Amino acid sequence: MEDKLKGYKGKSIDLLKKYKIEIWDIIQITTYKTQLEGIVMPRSEFSAPNFIEIKLENNYNVGINVSDIQNIKKIGKREANYKFPEREFPYNEALPMVQLLGTGGTVASRLDYTTGAVIPSFTPSELYSSVPELAEICNLDCEIVFEILSENMKFEYWQKLAEKVKQAVDSGINGVIIGHGTDTMSFTSAALAFMLKDLSIPVVLTGSQRSSDRPSSDAALNLINAATVATSDIAEVVVTMLGSPSHDYGLIHRGTAVRKMHSSVRETFRTIDDIPLGLVRDRKIKMFNNNYTKRNESETTIETNFEKKVALVYFYPAQRFLNYANSKFQLFTV
The missing domain is CATH 2.30.30.520 (SH3 type barrels.)
Structure with a gap:
């Protein structure tokens, strides 16, 4: 039962x-x-x-x-059919190896039309069935790190992700994609950007604003664009999401400067107080800003220490919450 x-x-x-x-x-x-x-x-x-x-x-x-x-x-x-077409992800020694780390959310999936169920695709063969274009961009290794709603992301998960990226770098992986729910994606990208020191390969966060059971879903295009960026010369933590409502290109945002601006608009991610690093269209990248760290041979290290008793509190006239919070939780307020 x-x-x-x-x-x-x-x-x-x-x-x-x-x-x-x-x-x-x-x-x-x-x-x-x-x-x-x-x-x-x-x-x-x-x-x-x-x-x-x-x-x-x-x-x-x-x-x-x-x-x-x-x-x-x-x-x-109504029974759902979970069987995927058997299509082995082809290995091409001429293509770079990319690791896809899953944290929850649906990076790619298929719709069971009998029940309306969105069935996750995560093994290489499943992803190849869902998004066959990936095999023309890279070889793919997949791992589910955890499955959570992005609003439940916390320090410990960021630390584990940083450790997984470090392991990928040390193993010779050419790029990392992190599938992530969109609500807190910018928090994770910023945290990883600060934790990963001397990063030598691309780390690309992506997700989808529209579920894969919707005709307007951006999941497949975002994944294709993320794979393109993960094989590029950008050695930073970035977010790659749809750049227009027309599904024709994605934008590359620096992980420390990106923000989600709307709950449902597909092109919701924006670079704040700057321009995006670049644009990816038809598996080609056009850089807007050449001031970025390029792929290199540096030894990537991680710093995962966090002080949890820190809060950003907006103050209003006659507000007494700061004194209350500090006395109750011993917070360091900014």
Whole structure:
């Protein structure tokens, strides 16, 4: 039964068991305020425990807090097909080796049209099936470091990512791509930029603003652009995301100067108080700023120490929070 309720735990799994509901069941949920109908979706093991996730007929996913549910009725079932086409990622000794580190979010995936489920693609063969253009850019090694929502990113995860990049550099990898949720991508890029000293290869963070089950998804293009940048001569931590709503190019942002400006706009990432490092279009890079660190033979080191008791607090007139925070948490405020 546990496999049939993948990712559910706590009160949510108890409620589903009570009504004998499994993943891929079509259900009708009655809450105190409304009635919803959809397909029960699997969840990540890191997801909040008190929610049931369903895919509505309009193809959007919603999470319902179990405390709001009055009744669940099973209507039918749609099984998802997880089988990917068997296409081995071809090795080309003339191409550089790139490592893709997964942190959560969907870098590339395929849509099961029966259920509407977005099925992650992460092994090289799966990625080759989803984004075959990658095989023309690089050889690919993939590793899932962790699977979390990007808003749950914390210091310890940044430290682990820095260690993984260091291992990649030491093993002779030519470039690193980090698949990341977009909400806190700029925080991670800045943290890694400060932790990785004398970086000698490209480290490229990318993700997608639109899920792969949407016709307007930017996931595949962002991954192709990231692979292009990861094989370039840029030896810095950068973010590569869509640069226009027309899906025709991506922008290369320095990791310490980039910010997400909108929750859903596809070209939301901006370089702040400067211009982007460059542009990538059709697997070709045009640099706007030549003042960047180039690929080199330096020995990359890491500094992963963090002081956690630091907060950036915006002060307003008559605000007494600073004194409260300092006395309660002993924060160093700036």
